[in-house]
Amino acid sequence: MEPGTSTALPTPPLPPDGAPRWDTKLLVACAVLGLPANAFTLWLTGWRLRGRGLATFIFSLAASDFLFLSNSLLQIWSVANDHRWPLDTHWCRLHQFLYALGYYSSLFLLAAISLDRCLLVAVPFCASWWPR
Numbered sequence: 649m650e651p652g653t654s655t656a657l658p659t660p661p662l663p664p665d666g667a668p669r670w671d672t673k674l675l676v677a678c679a680v681l682g683l684p685a686n687a688f689t690l691w692l693t694g695w696r697l698r699g700r701g702l703a704t705f706i707f708s709l710a711a712s713d714f715l716f717l718s719n720s721l722l723q724i725w726s727v728a729n730d731h732r733w734p735l736d737t738h739w740c741r742l743h744q745f746l747y748a749l750g751y752y753s754s755l756f757l758l759a760a761i762s763l764d765r766c767l768l769v770a771v772p773f774c775a776s777w778w779p780r
Contacts, residue, residue, distance in 0.1 A: 675724045679717050686714040705764065709757040716750030719743060 689710040697703035722743050726733055733740050 669727070672724060672727050675720055675727060679720055679724065682713065682717045686710045686717065690714060702761075702764075705757060705761045709754060709761070712750050712753040712757060715746060716754060719746045719750055723747070 690707065693703045693707040693710065735743075
């Protein structure tokens, strides 16, 4: 390529004002599908499968996912307003804290479930005395 020349890709056109962008649509789809599914999982594992080994992990994971998705409703509101936060600073800090809490607790619980399942497969003889 010769110096001074560039083959820059054309920038995609911006959506018209007021039209929902792809990130808003994705967040809405995740919230619409995820909130009822996690609510059903909370009901099923919390009231139907009380205290059974894996059900405790699944209940905790569904609770943290529900927290994350319910907090993403505020994120949708912010994205729909061109990433401008419509509330004051205290609500912004609370939103960021709950968003991070739901996200990282979900990751931790997925790692804990994976470790539990791995140990049950790798060391099956210890499963009889492993606390459940």
